[in-house]
Amino acid sequence: MEPVLRQIGQTDWITVIIFTSAVFLVLAKALFYTRFMNFIILPFNSKYVFLYNKKDKLLNWFNLFLGIFALLNFSLFIYFGIDLYRPEGMISSLLLYGIILIFLFLFLLAKILTQLGGGTIFNSHSVISEILFKKITYLNYSGLVIFLMNLLLAFVFIGSKQIYFLGGTLAGIIFVIGWATIIKTHLKFVASYFFYFILYLCALEIAPLIIILNTLNV
Numbered sequence: 001m002e003p004v005l006r007q008i009g010q011t012d013w014i015t016v017i018i019f020t021s022a023v024f025l026v027l028a029k030a031l032f033y034t035r036f037m038n039f040i041i042l043p044f045n046s047k048y049v050f051l052y053n054k055k056d057k058l059l060n061w062f063n064l065f066l067g068i069f070a071l072l073n074f075s076l077f078i079y080f081g082i083d084l085y086r087p088e089g090m091i092s093s094l095l096l097y098g099i100i101l102i103f104l105f106l107f108l109l110a111k112i113l114t115q116l117g118g119g120t121i122f123n124s125h126s127v128i129s130e131i132l133f134k135k136i137t138y139l140n141y142s143g144l145v146i147f148l149m150n151l152l153l154a155f156v157f158i159g160s161k162q163i164y165f166l167g168g169t170l171a172g173i174i175f176v177i178g179w180a181t182i183i184k185t186h187l188k189f190v191a192s193y194f195f196y197f198i199l200y201l202c203a204l205e206i207a208p209l210i211i212i213l214n215t216l217n218v
Contacts (some may be wrong), residue, residue, distance in 0.1 A: 013094050016075065021072040021147065024104055028065040035062055042141050053133050063136060070143025071108070075101040075168065077146045080153050084161055087109050131182055138178030142171040 029036040038048040064119045115128055149167030157163045 003215055005108055013097075017072055017097070018147075018150055018154060021069045021076075024065045024069040024072075025144075025147070026061055028069070031065075032062045039066075039137075039141065040138065043174060046181065049137060049181070053130055063140070066140040066143065067136065069147070069215060070140045071101070071105060073143050073146045073150055075104050076150050077153075077164075078104070080150070084159065084164055127186060131186060134182050134185075135178060138174055138181075142174040145170045145174065 035048075036051065038045075039052060042048050075097060078100050079093075082096065083093075112132060115132055146167055147169075149163060152163050153160065153167075157203075
């Protein structure tokens, strides 16, 4: 692993971002301890989805805390990717992170609104809400993995492409597990709108990943 020269002040704001995200994680655990413990074992046990899917759906404080936590960490992870693979095109570090954060927030918001709108058009709002709940749940869980990778990239294995690749791979595995669970549970619904499902999957799930990878030239 080659040594990487970094600006002295860069780690300071990264530390603030990581600490801030950790605060939201701690709040989620402290205020919703039982729910959080069920959430932690999500990839190995679907108890969390069955317990909370029908109760309060998307709008609740637990999802909000974990959503902010995941958003902050995914934005930082993308920043690390640009820093590792395209350092020659870097603009002011904190400014770049802010741009990534805003873009990612708007993109995720647009995805949610698009899916809710589709649910209204096809008279399947309840099913779409369940699917969204599961997607957001697995996205938030992958945020835990990305949080750990950010810690390693910021303070332990600075500039390690291997750690970055590991983080992306683990998050991808959780992503696949989530989609497999959704398709298995809602197989009849997916089959009924198969063309639209494939169109959505390609346009809003796979395409953004391809764009990011091409941007980083991984």
